[in-house]
Every structure is written in structure tokens, then in C-alpha cells.
Amino acid sequence: MSNNLSRRKLIATGLAATAGASGLAVAARIADQYGLVPPDYGGLYGPGATLTYAAQRLLTRHSMAREFSRSQISTSPRANGAPPKSESFKRLEAGGFADWRLVVDGLVARPTTFSVADLKKFPPSSQITQLICEEGWSYIGEWTGVPLFQVLNNVGILPQARYVVYLSFQPGWRNSIDMADALHPQTLVTYGMNGTDLPARFGGPLRVRVPRQLGYKNVKYATRLMVTDSLQGFGPKGQYSWYAGI
Ligand SMILES: Nc1nc2c(c(=O)[nH]1)N[C@H]1C(S)=C(S)[C@@H](COP(=O)(O)O)O[C@H]1N2
Ligand SMILES: [Mo]
Numbered sequence: 001m002s003n004n005l006s007r008r009k010l011i012a013t014g015l016a017a018t019a020g021a022s023g024l025a026v027a028a029r030i031a032d033q034y035g036l037v038p039p040d041y042g043g044l045y046g047p048g049a050t051l052t053y054a055a056q057r058l059l060t061r062h063s064m065a066r067e068f069s070r071s072q073i074s075t076s077p078r079a080n081g082a083p084p085k086s087e088s089f090k091r092l093e094a095g096g097f098a099d100w101r102l103v104v105d106g107l108v109a110r111p112t113t114f115s116v117a118d119l120k121k122f123p124p125s126s127q128i129t130q131l132i133c134e135e136g137w138s139y140i141g142e143w144t145g146v147p148l149f150q151v152l153n154n155v156g157i158l159p160q161a162r163y164v165v166y167l168s169f170q171p172g173w174r175n176s177i178d179m180a181d182a183l184h185p186q187t188l189v190t191y192g193m194n195g196t197d198l199p200a201r202f203g204g205p206l207r208v209r210v211p212r213q214l215g216y217k218n219v220k221y222a223t224r225l226m227v228t229d230s231l232q233g234f235g236p237k238g239q240y241s242w243y244a245g246i
Contacts, residue, residue: 056245065186065211065246068128073194074139077131079201084170084221097205102189106165106227109156116191116205122146122154127186132246133215141202143209144192149183151225160229166208169221176234176242177210177217186211189222214244 083089092100097116105111125147132138148164165176181187188209191198198204203220210217228234231242 053243056243063212065127065129068130068140070128070142072140073128073142077139077141077194077202078137079199080133080215083200089169089221093200100205100223102206102222103224104151104155104227105224107158107161107229108152108227109158110154112155114151119146119151119189119191119206122150124192125185125188126192127188127209127211129186129209129211131211131215131218134240134244142194143188143190143198143207145188145190145206145209147185148187148189148208148225149185151189152182152227157227161227162229163227163231163234165226165228165231165234166219166222167224167226168219169223173219173221174234175208175217175219176228176231177213181210181212184212189225212246214246216240217244 083093100116102114102116102119103111104114123146124144126142126144128140128142130138130140152164161179163176163178164182165174167174177187186209190203190207190209191205193199193202193204198207203218203222206222207220208218208222208225
């Protein structure tokens with residue numbers, strides 16, 4: 001039996017046994033003790049969701065999203081939705097997004113505003129991964145950008161940091177991840193796709209890529225990253241659940 005399998009079995013048996021013996025609430029309390037409780041949006045999360053999140057986090061915290069070979073890149077990837085139609089976006093696009101800015105602030109030592117050119121000065125990282133929409137379609141693409149942990153190291157996250165909330169130029173589009181995902185090597189602030197600058201329909205000039213979570217966590221047209229210790233006021237969009245691990 002592989003190490004991984006025995007660990008998985010141990011966790012599954014442990015949590016399930018606890019749940020069976022004393023109810024899900026106890027499992028939730030254990031999860032709480034180990035920092036595995038998902039943020040609560042006014043009671044949306046019950047003990048069941050907590051248990052799922054806790055088990056997922058224990059199993060996947062250090063795991064990698066699957067990477068593919070170049071020959072597997074989708075030839076006609078689906079862009080879901082159109083770029084912003086506002087005059088201000090069109091002006092930025094016409095200027096090659098030279099004036100696009102990404103603000104990184106919140107619980108950081110040095111709040112900083114980056115241009116796309118600034119982000120391109122970090123050591124780049126590329127990944128061929130799958131974007132999976134919760135509606136059931138997916139495509140494989142190559143994304144290039146700077147690992148989010150590099151940006152966070154640059155601005156210096158404070159010890160209280162627990163989440164990174166990211167906002168989009170498109171009103172209403174935002175999301176957030178916990179520090180485990182924010183510091184994960186495959187979580188990128190992307191500016192490139194399939195060998196070119198990230199096209200506007202795929203979220204250019206900047207998109208947060210979180211390949212271990214579903215499509216909607218991969219917010220396009222990123223304008224701001226806020227490091228926080230709580231998600232109060234930054235809940236999930238609509239009916240989508242906050243944690244969307246694949
Ligand atoms: N700003 C913004 N980000 C977004 C969306 C959007 O409409 N606007 N759609 C989300 C959803 S539901 C999915 S599945 C993916 C789609 O990514 P794609 O356009 O590369 O297919 O982007 C996500 N990020
Ligand atoms: Mo989606």
C-alpha cells in the first residue's frame with residue numbers, strides 16, 4: 001500500500017468514525033481545531049460541508065493539478081462570456097494594456113501597484129492544465145504568468161494573512177482562496193496563454209489561474225489582490241460554493 005493510500009485511508013476512517021460515533025458536529029469541531037473550517041457565510045456551511053472541506057484540504061493541500069503535454073492543448077478552447085464592453089476597457093485594450101494596474105494590498109508589509117510589464121519581470125512559470133467549468137465543459141491550455149506566491153513574497157504577507165481575495169475589472173466578479181492555495185506553486189497570475197499574450201476573451205491582460213479549483217475561481221481581468229484575515233463581505237458569487245476543489 002502506498003504512503004498516500006494509507007494516509008488517505010487513515011483520514012477517511014478517522015473522520016468517518018468520528019462522524020458515525022458522535023455526529024458530524026464533532027467532526028466539525030475537530031476540523032476547527034486543525035484549521036480546516038471553511039469560512040462561514042451566515043450559516044451557509046453546515047457540518048457536512050465542513051467535513052468535505054476538511055477531508056479535501058487534508059488530502060489535497062500539497063497535491064498538484066494534472067499537467068498535460070503540448071499535443072493535448074485544445075485547438076478551439078471555449079471562452080465563456082465576452083470581454084467588458086465599457087469604454088474604459090476598450091481604451092485600455094487599445095493601449096495594449098500598458099495602463100492596466102494590479103493593486104496588491106491588505107495584510108501586506110508593502111502595498112504595491114504592478115503593471116503587466118512589472119509582473120513580467122518576475123521569473124515566469126508555465127503550465128499546461130485543464131480549465132473545468134462547473135457546467136460540465138473543459139479545455140486544456142498553456143498558461144504563463146508569475147506564481148502568486150512570488151508576488152506575495154515581494155509585498156510581504158503579514159502573519160495574520162489567511163486569504164487572498166481577488167477582484168475583477170468586471171463588477172461582481174471576484175473570488176478568494178486560502179493561503180494553502182495562494183502559496184501553491186501552480187496558482188498563477190497569468191498574462192500569457194498558448195504562447196501569446198492572454199487574449200481579452202480569456203481574461204487578458206491578467207487572470208488568476210487556480211488549476212486545482214473549478215473555472216469560476218479563475219477570475220479574469222484581475223485588478224486587485226487583497227490579503228485578508230477574513231472573508232467577511234467577500235462571500236462566494238451567487239449559488240457557487242466557495243471551495244471548488246477538483
Ligand atoms: N471576470 C470574469 N471571470 C470569470 C468569468 C466571467 O464571466 N468573468 N467566468 C468564470 C467561469 S464560470 C468560468 S467556467 C471560466 C471560463 O473561462 P474561459 O473563458 O477561459 O473559458 O472563467 C471564470 N472567470
Ligand atoms: Mo463556469
